[in-house]
Amino acid sequence: MRDSVDRHVEAWTKELGWMDPVKEAIFARLAILARYASKARRDTLDCDGLRNWQYKVLLTLRRLGPPYTGSPSLLADHLGLTRGALSARLAPLEEAGLIVRTHEDDDRRRVRVRLTEAGHAAFEQQVRSEEAGELALLSALTPAERRTLADLLRKLVVAAESAPDGPRRPGSQP
Numbered sequence: 477m478r479d480s481v482d483r484h485v486e487a488w489t490k491e492l493g494w495m496d497p498v499k500e501a502i503f504a505r506l507a508i509l510a511r512y513a514s515k516a517r518r519d520t521l522d523c524d525g526l527r528n529w530q531y532k533v534l535l536t537l538r539r540l541g542p543p544y545t546g547s548p549s550l551l552a553d554h555l556g557l558t559r560g561a562l563s564a565r566l567a568p569l570e571e572a573g574l575i576v577r578t579h580e581d582d583d584r585r586r587v588r589v590r591l592t593e594a595g596h597a598a599f600e601q602q603v604r605s606e607e608a609g610e611l612a613l614l615s616a617l618t619p620a621e622r623r624t625l626a627d628l629l630r631k632l633v634v635a636a637e638s639a640p641d642g643p644r645r646p647g648s649q650p
Contacts (some may be wrong), residue, residue, distance in 0.1 A: 485500050522605065530568075535599065536555055538599050544596070565631065
């Protein structure tokens with residue numbers, strides 16, 4: 477069975493004889509799958525009525541665990557946003573009933589952001605929709621092949637995450 481990457485690698489191997497065809501096949505396929513996953517998420521978000529930034533805020537609150545509450549500072553840090561940028565994102569979510577902002581009784585300056593039942597439902601719907609699409613894609617693999625793929629990808633992620641400044645170029649100094 478051949479795919480578009482096989483044709484891509486064939487063409488470039490002829491042009492660039494020094495290129496590692498296996499490396500090229502791996503990274504070309506990873507790029508295609510990343511684009512596919514990104515498009516699938518955008519399509520699912522569109523169907524479910526969420527925007528990506530909204531989903532990320534709900535995801536962050538959900539990741540915090542029960543009671544799915546956090547300070548704006550904590551959320552901004554987790555999302556890589558300024559406090560002002562986060563505040564601008566929280567307002568529409570609050571208007572939509574997906575989150576609530578409350579003040580702590582002992583210090584009115586301290587604000588807490590909490591996921592509402594509607595926010596839970598919106599998050600769950602998105603995750604379930606994504607799950608269905610991802611499982612459909614993975615259905616081409618046996619359970620053993622899925623485990624092998626997950627293990628191999630973990631190895632690559634560990635290597636990438638443990639590199640102090642990202643991957644080194646051949647011949648560069650450590």
